[in-house]
Amino acid sequence: MQSSRDGVSLTRRQFVAAGAMGGAALAVGCTGHNQGDWDFLNDEQARTLTAICDQIVPADDFPSASQAGVLTYIDRQLARHYRRHRNAYRDGLSSADAMSWQRHGRDMAALSAPQQAQLVAAIEKENSAFFNLVRSHTLEGYYGAPRHGGNRDAVSWRMVGMGEPPVRGRAQYDERKGAAS
Amino acid sequence: MMRFFKFAGIAVGLAAVLAVGGTYSASWYYTSQYGQGCASCHEMAAYVRVVHGAPHRTTGCMDCHEASLSTKLRHMRIHIFGTVPEAIKLRDVDVPAMTSNCKSCHQHEYANWHAGPHSATYSQIFTDPVHNSKRMLMDDCLRCHGSYFSGAIRDLVQPLNTKGPWRVIPSGLGDQAAMPCMTCHQVHSEGAQETRPASRISVAGAAVPDSLAFYDRRETLHFAAASLSTPQLHDGSRTVTVSHDPRQALCYQCHAPREPEAGSMAAINAWGPQVGSGDDRTPMGVHEGISCVACHDGHNENTRASCKTCHPQMSNCGLDAEKMDTTYANSASVHNIHWVKCTDCHQHGIPQVKAKPAIKAKVITTPGMDG
Amino acid sequence: MKKVNAVVVGAGAAGGIVAKELSTAGLSVVLLERGRWYTANDCRKDDLRNQRTTVLGNAFGPDDEGNPRVVWDPQTGPRTLLPSEGGYQNNAACVGGGTLSYGAMAWRYMPQDFRMRSIYGAPAGSSLEDWPITYDDLEPWYEKAEYEIGISGDYSGSPFFGPRKRPLPMPPLAPNREFQILEPAAKRLGLHPFHIPMARNSVPYNGRGPCMRCRWCVGFACEVDAKNGSQNTVIPTALATGNCELRTECMAKEILTDDRGRARGVAYFDADGRLQEQPCDIVIVSACAIESARLLLNSKSRLFPNGIGNRHDQVGRHLQGHHYTGAVGFFDFDTYDDVGPGASIAVADYNHGTPGLCGGGALCNEFIRLPIQMIDRLPVNTPRWGLAHKKAMRSFYKRNIAVMGPTQPIPMADARITLDPAVRDKWGMQVARISGNVHPHTFEIGIVQAQRSEAWLKEAGAVSTVVNAGRPTTVSAGQHQAGTCRMGNDPQGSVVNRNCQVHDVDNLFVIDGSVHVTNGGFNPALTIMAIAYFASDSLVRNWNATGFRS
Structure with missing residues (x-):
């Protein structure tokens, strides 16, 4: 019975805490809450992730990954379908910054573009599981459907030459003669 | 306890x-x-x-x-x-209230829209027996005729057959506009104050208001008119000149041509999409290259008095452009405004004197539509 | 619950047809479907969440929650997989099954495909067999499927198919640019190109309009309802008879038997998770190769301690799908015209008759590749990331053609479904464990097929190519899964007889891809449909004669 009583009291404590937090949040205008745009990332992680993503898809005359909203895509999914990858991102991003400090004495986001490219190449070699994850997610965000937060204004689709939405008419209901039915 | x-x-x-x-x-x-x-x-x-x-x-x-x-x-x-x-996202139940809120400031535009065909209600569109007895309704109808309806077609109309009688299922929806303001306008658009590289890459190039945007039901997002493409169109093998007015790219999202049908001349010869196929209304002939919105009012779509803009007086042949049967729907009319060609009237070349020519009724065919 | 004549488990390609045939013949039918009745509105052409690209989940089921499977990889041991992960060998779980979102290639198998062992002999280590039925037995039912489901296309360019009495009911769609590029090249190589038969309206048919030629086809439900599956053809017909009741979100648990070993009903979990029992005279299992086998194995009783129909340890064996190989060619001109569905041209010259090879397969151009599907299909030596990758996407997206094909698999008894001893699904049932591999000779054929694809692309003007002929370490089943309850005359080497009736249990049928003895060098959907018509016909005649009373 000990365990079940613990269960109840824990639940109650959690409940009260949650209620208090909710009330406080409402009362002070959610200032305790994440004020950024991110559902999961903190600002530091977002800066590092931006640096990595923008090496995977850099800007040329079309936007870079982050300019096209890839971080929004990744962040939204880390709070949803990609919850299972949260630890990989936490660990991977902090280890990327650790590598950056070790080699250059600065955060990754503060490095020059060529230094960032070198560092991403190093991550690809030394932490390939994390790199492959970020690479897949970056390319999904950049080349996938805009509804998920990336590929803003379908810019990558227009880059490869596909109009979006496609201009496509439909058959008229009274058009066809001799139709089988 | x-x-x-x-x-x-x-x-x-x-x-x-x-x-x-x-x-x-x-x-x-x-x-x-x-x-x-x-x-x-x-x-x-x-x-x-x-x-x-x-x-x-x-x-x-x-x-x-x-x-x-x-x-x-x-x-x-x-x-x-x-x-x-x-x-x-905006929920579909909130759309009617929003539309009437638009009215409180944009009264003139609202009135025009309300008087025109684009304010048709769900009932008018989806319970039309002439259409429904010939063609099964499908989810794709909602792409243009109900882009803010959040369900599937089966949630909107029953029964889904060609026998009817059909009715709009959600109560109160039947009288609501199926194409509200937000079909062609976006309110939450980033303006010049924000750096926004993606939207600067414009297919059309020209500057158009960001508020002019097509609501794509699939993505549940607006696409700014400047980023929309206009189709390449053909009359037989000839490439038709299509206006580059980026505003009309919006019209083409629904008034779009079809890919040539199997077995048609256009398909056999790989000519590409034909003028007048599908829902296309692109003008050719005399009015080729003119933008949709050059004649059509943006909100009520009517063209009343627009002829006068270019034809202020009686034409050379003594006809009053305002009194001709210019309707697009009448494909038999030689004055079908979208297709009329010089030679439709001047079959023997430009007349030497102002005279009333004998107008012979001639069926204008659109290559690619049949066959 | 009120007793009905027949319970059909699974509303897919076969189950829908069986339900329609039985209910129009006057039998009362309950059609159980584990998934929902989705529409195109549920996916809205989401290129990250459909049945082909599933990085954000399956659009048409099963859900990632509570539906695991275990794959036994000889290199890594058992791995528990989510339905949206590669290797799960998923087929959609919904009304229509795979046919709601398939690419809709609808081939007839060739006469030789039913007599593989007689023609080639069984390669070492294989369980290659002949079918107990022939192409001629199935021909009328192929025709019925073509007309009732609605198939467009044109076989007339190819002399390799079996005789047919009527042409396809619809002409092919107008050729796209890839067709126009590949057709003359194939002819120059002495091949016989033709229009792929597709379950897709090219003209108005059955009251629905033609394809609008959008770029999202395979993996998506059709917004204009021009793609024909069981959900928009036979299932509505079945429901309209008034004799058929469709119960969605109902997961079959086991086939119940009486003390004489005959099926007496089906136990299933309803949409609220409650266990229900539906008594009936006959049971038809049409849950697709993996789940049909799992249901039989999960139906244990005193008389069937190893699962119903499994007296000779045949249920779940001979699992096969299709080993796809081919090549991507890169061109110095635009090959992409944005005219869907994309797949349009095929050659069937290589299905049979190559000395030293036990069969072969069709080669076709691929459906439209969406940008997300191109990220790892760029020319050799393209970096995986960075500006060079971005530029390659830009340069080659509209300048590539993929040609590939399904190699006719050589079946093996060890490629199989068993019940995983540990992992259970959300209803507490043991899940399918997939083990085994592809027969080495299938890989050999696949390599030759890839080389042939490459040659075709080069002839068409490809300036460079990438050949895809991998050697996966696990069995390939996926949407083409077949063979786990194969038909045969010998009860010791098969599960059902030629009429899809389980050898041991006269009122239990398996009617779906499970009964395929071999899986052809083509997508199996139309053959699954033809067998469903064929088996339903004998079932109805049997019903009318005996009522399956015993």
Whole structure:
């Protein structure tokens, strides 16, 4: 019975805490809450992730990954379908910054573009599981459907030459003669 | 058991405090100036910020959005439990109220739209026996005729057959406009104040208002008119000149040509999409290359008096352009405004003298539509 | 619950047809479907969440929650997989099954495909067999499927198919640019190109309009309802008879038997998770190769301690799908015209008759590749990321053609479904464990097929190519899964007889891809449909004669 009583009291404590937090949040205008745009990332992680993503898809005359909203895509999914990858991102991003400090004495986001490219190449070699994850997610965000937060204004689709939405008419209901039915 | 009642009591009490306190504090947020209150919840921040870059930057959230008690409670529940959807969208039940809120400032535009065909209601479109007895309704109908309806076609109309009688299922929806303002306009658009590289890459190149945008039901996003493409069209093998007016790219999203049908001359010869196929209304002949909106009013679509813009007096042949049967629907008319060619009237070349020519009724065929 | 004549488990390609044939013959039918009745509105052409690209989940089921499977990889051991992960060998779980979102290639198998062992002999280590039925037995039912489901296309360019009495009911769609590029090249190589038969309206048919030629086809539900599956053809017909009741979100648990070993009903979990029992005279299992086998194995009783129909340890064996190989060619001119569905041209010259090879397969151009599907299909030596990758996407997205094909698999008894001893699904049932591999000779054929694809692309003007002929370490089943309850005359080497009736249990049928003895060098959907018509016909005649009373 000990365990079940613990269960109840824990639940109650959690409940009260949650209620208090909710009330406080409402009362002070959610200032305790994440004020950024991110559902999961903190600002530091977002800066590092931006640096990595923008090496995977850099800007040329079309936007870079982050300019096209890839971080929004990744962040939204880390709070949803990609919850299972949260630890990989936490660990991977902090280890990327650790590598950056070790080699250059600065955060990754503060490095020059060529230094960032070198560092991403190093991550690809030394932490390939994390790199492959970020690479897949970056390319999904950049080349996938805009509804998920990336590929803003379908810019990558227009880059490869596909109009979006496609201009496509439909058959008229009274058009066809001799139709089988 | 005692513990349970104690627990339940605390829970109910807390819930009540949260509900009442939350509702009042929420009201303050919703009505605070320029949406600052709404923006203080991070879920909403990005959405409020983009409005600040647009013409509606001095508009408060509540000027357009409804916020009943149930909406506030819903928002609070979502905020506290973190069940925020992947992207915050307008619910279809909120659209009619928004449309009438547009009216409160844009009365002239609203009146024009209301008088024109694009204000057709769900009932008018989806319970039309002439259409429905010939063709099964499908989800794709909603792409243009109901882009804000959130369900499938089976949730909108029953029965889905060609026998009928058909009725619109959601109560009250039948009388609502199927193509509301937001079909062609976006309010939450990022203006010049925001750096926005993606939208600068314009297919059309020309500057058009960001508010002119097509609501793509698939993506549940607006695409700015400047980013939309216009099709390449053909009359037989000839490439037809299509105006590059980026505003009309919006029209083409629904009034679009079809890929050539199997077995047609256009398909066999790989000529590409033909003028007049599918829902296309591209003009050719005399009026080739003219933009849709050069003649059609943007809101009520009528062309009344637009002929006068270019044909101020009687034409050389003594005919009054205003009195001709120019309707697109009458493909037999030689004055079908979308297709009329010089040679339709001047079959023997340009006449030497002003004289009333004998107009022979001639069926204008559109290559590629048949065969 | 009120007893009905027949319970059909699974509303897919076969189950829908069986329900329609039985209900129009006057039998009362309950059609159980584990998934929902989705529409195109549920996916809205989401290129990250459909049945082909599933990085954000399956659009048409099963859900990632509570539906695991275990794959036994000889290199890594058992791995528990989610339905949206590669290797799960998923087929959609919904009304229509795979046919709601398939690419809709609808081939007839060739006469030789039913007599593989007689023609080639069984390669070492294989369980290659002949079918107990022939192409001629199935021909009328192929025709019925073509007309009732609605198939467009044109076989007339190819002399390799079996005789047919009527042409396809619809002409092919107008050729796209890839067709126009590949057709003359194939002819120059002495091949016989033709229009792929597709379950897709090219003209109005059955009251629905033609394809609008959008770019999202395979993996998506059709917004204009021009793609024909069981959900928009036979299932509505079945429901309209008034004799058929469709119960969605109902997961079959086991086939119940009486003390004489005959099926007496089906136990299933309803939409609310409650266990229900539906008594009936006959049971038809049409849950697709993996789940049909799992249901039989999960139906244990005193008389069937190893699962019903499994007296000779045949249920779940001979699992096969299709090993796809081919090549991507890169061109110095635009090959992409945005005219869907994309797949349009095929050659069937290589299905049979190559000395030293036990069969072969068709080669076709691929459906439209959406940008997300191109990220790892760029020319050799393209970096995986960075500006060079971005530029390659830009340069080659509209300048590539993929040609590939399904190699006719050589079946193996060890490629199989068993019940995983540990992992259970959300209803507490043991899940399918997939083990085994592809027969080495299938890989050999696949390599030759890839080389042939490459040659075709080069002849068409490809300036460079990438050949895809991998050697996966696990069995390939996926949407083409077949063979786990194969038909045969010998009860010791098969599960059902030629009429899809389980050898041991005269009122239990398996009617779906499970009964395929071999899986052809083509997508199996039309053959699954033809067998469903064929088996339903004998079932109805049997019903009318005996009522399956015993």
